[in-house]
Each structure stands twice: as C-alpha cells, then as structure tokens.
Amino acid sequence: MKRRKFLGLGFTSVAAVATLQTLGSASILSDHPKAYDATSADAALQGAYGTTNVVKDDKAVLKLPDIAENGAAVPVTVSTSLSNAKNMTIIIDNNPRPLAASWELTEGTIPKFSTRIKMRKTGNVRLIVEDANGKLHEAVKQVKVTVGGCGG
Template sequence: MHIGKRMFIKGGLAFAALVALPRALLAAVWPEKAFNVTTASEAMNELLGSDQTVHSDEISLKAPEIAENGAVVPVKIKTTLKNVQSISIVVEKNPRPLAATVEILPGTLPEFSSRIKMRETSDVTVVVKTDSGLFSTSKEIKVTIGGCGG
C-alpha cells in the first residue's frame, strides 16, 4: 500500500510524541515478557536490556539468612545510589525469577519493603537501574519449606 508523504510525516510526529511521553506514563505497562521468562539472565535482558551489572556496596538487601517458610520471605531494600530509576528483585531459582520491579519516580526514595515467595534456597539479586547503568547486590537465602505451591 502506498503511504503518502503527509501520512508518513504524521506517523513520524505521532511516534515522536509517544517517545516524549513522561516516564511515569510509560512505566504503567506491566512487563509481561520479563516476568514470564524462566532464567534470571533472560528476565534482566528483557526488563533492563542487559544481564550485566556492577556489584555495589551501596545497595542493601535485608532478608533472613534462613527463611523457614518460603511462602513468606520478608525483604527490605535500600540504596544510596543516585538517580535511581528502578529496583528489581530476581530470585535465581524460582520458576520465573523476576519477583517484582519497582519504578522509582522523581521524589520517591529508592527503598521499599515487601514479602516474596521462594521455591528453594537461592541467590536473591537486587538490581538497581540508575542513569549511569545497572548495579546489583546478591545474597543467598536458605529456604526450609518451599513456597511456590502455597
């Protein structure tokens, strides 16, 4: 089909407008693909465009060393890194490793607490995306009773 020059320009403008949408609006899309893949590396590639991160001591992950009940593992995440855009939790050995990803909007502090499920003992990685790249910290959490059937 022939697309007229005017139509083409219109399309281009619409695309430019879409790209210029504030991040807060774009953030409202649930990243389905990243949540459905089965390896940590695929999840990070889908969500963040790379699975390569720089280890940072400026990220803290507070969680029990041994979680008796894998269905309820409390996690508290905080970072002193600047210009944070998102924080994600990746549970390496879960059937679908990406557990949650949180958008840090302007004015919001780069920290949150929640409770997650773990199928078995696993490394849990917190990935922080800032305007200068991807940073992470990992911690092994031992699970006594797995929490994916519950």
Template sequence: MQTRRTMLSRSAQVAGMLATLGMLPGLAQAQAKAYNTAAFDAKTMAELMKALGAGAPVESKDVTLTGPDIAENGAVVPVGASTTLAGVKHMLLLVEKNPAMLSAIFDVSDAVEANFQTRVKMGQSSNVFAVALMSDGKVLYAVKEVKVTLGGCGG
C-alpha cells in the same frame, strides 16, 4: 432498599461490561499496555536485563539487600532492597530459582526514597538479588543466599 451486596454485584457487572466493550478507563488501559510480560517470563538475569533494555549488571556495595539467612516458610520471606545513590529509576527484587525470576519491580523518582520492604515467595533455597537500574544506564546489584526450610511454591 439497596444492600451493600447488591451494590457490589452491580458494580462488578458494570465493570465486566466495560471491559468486554473495551471501555476501561484510560489509566487502566495504559497500565495494561505498559506491563512487561517478557520481564516476568525471564528465567535468567541476562534474559531479564534484555527484556528491560538494560545493560550488564555489576555488583555494588551501594545497593543493600536485607533478608533472613534462613526462612522457615518459603511462602512469606521478608526481603528489602535499598540504595542511597541518586538517579535510580527502578529497584528490582529477583529470586534466582523461582519459576519467574522477577519477584517485584518498584518505580523510583526523585520524590521517592529507594528503600522498599516486601515479602516474596520462594520455592527453594536460592540467591536473592536487589537490583538498581540507574538513569545513566548502569545496573547495580547486591546478592544474598536465603535458605528455605519449608517451600512456598507447592513444596
């Protein structure tokens, strides 16, 4: 009789062998190639926009950023980004003083409302940005300072 543990173990072994042989499913390979490491390695807004091939960002009242003024625990800070503008390609959440500025990137299509909520990790008090990359090349953002009382990145 095959147990759940045995089946999971064998599935992991098969997946490992496929990965070693370069025989991952096409979708997994396409996503791995599309991963933009330069964007996640960016330390400043200018480096990030260059890595994404975007122009200079402009502050806008049409982009909304939600989050606490003071976060008690930097390991789980609830933030949200939204906009009602048409033509949004991507929504980004950035934390200025984190080791990797880019915390989240959401792909938006006409079928998706550009309204996202998530939790980010913050090592210290910092500005948080919600950025909308538009299909016409414009980059719009909103910014909010979030103060952290207990650091989430080892502090």
C-alpha cells in the same frame, strides 16, 4: 528507544485496556512484559533491561534473612544509596519465574521498600538498581529456604 516506542503505542492500542492511572506511565515491566515470562534469572534480567551486564557494588542494598523458615513469605527490604536511581528490581534465581517485583522510583519517595516474597527453594536473590545513566548495580544474597512456597 523502546521506551519511547511504548509510550507512543500506549496512547493508541494499550489505552483501551489501560486505566487512567497506568496510561502514560513507563516502567521496566510495562515496557518489557516478556521479562515476566522469563524462566531463568539471566533471561529475566535480559528481558527487563536488555543486558545482563551488572556491577556488584554497595549502591544496591538487599536485606533478607539468612534462613527463611517459610518460603511463602520471606521478608525483604531493598534500598539504594543513589539519589537519582530510576528503578529497582528483585530477581529470585530459583523460582519458576525469577522476576519477583520492580519499582519505579519517583521524586520524593525514599528508595527503601519492604515487602514479602515467595521462594521455592534455597538460592540467590538479586536486587538490580538502574542508575540515572542506565548502569545496573547489583546486590546478591543467598537465602536458605526450609519450606518452599511457590505452590500458591
């Protein structure tokens, strides 16, 4: 429901600031901008998906080092074995703003993405994958951070 409502608004008020590229696109983060401001992992999850109800299974796959020497750039690869997943979101439990990044999955795109993230200190990183039925799958991995990297 919220998504539809947002789309409607998108063509009126938001259109003024949105570019042609973002206009009409819907995503977890554009629909739920409050998730950005969440200061706890559960609040970020609640903000983005409206629930904290997740299933830990092997549908969400999170690749991270066991130990990150530099918290300012921790390599991460996220993927899912689901062929029809809707989106993926990274949440970093111990960051001041846990919500780290989100992807909307599109047809033709192979749902496996790599990037680098900042981690303030040792803690859990979670990957949330929303499947076609709206069910949330989670993978959790603890990363030990030697030098934190959130000052930047």
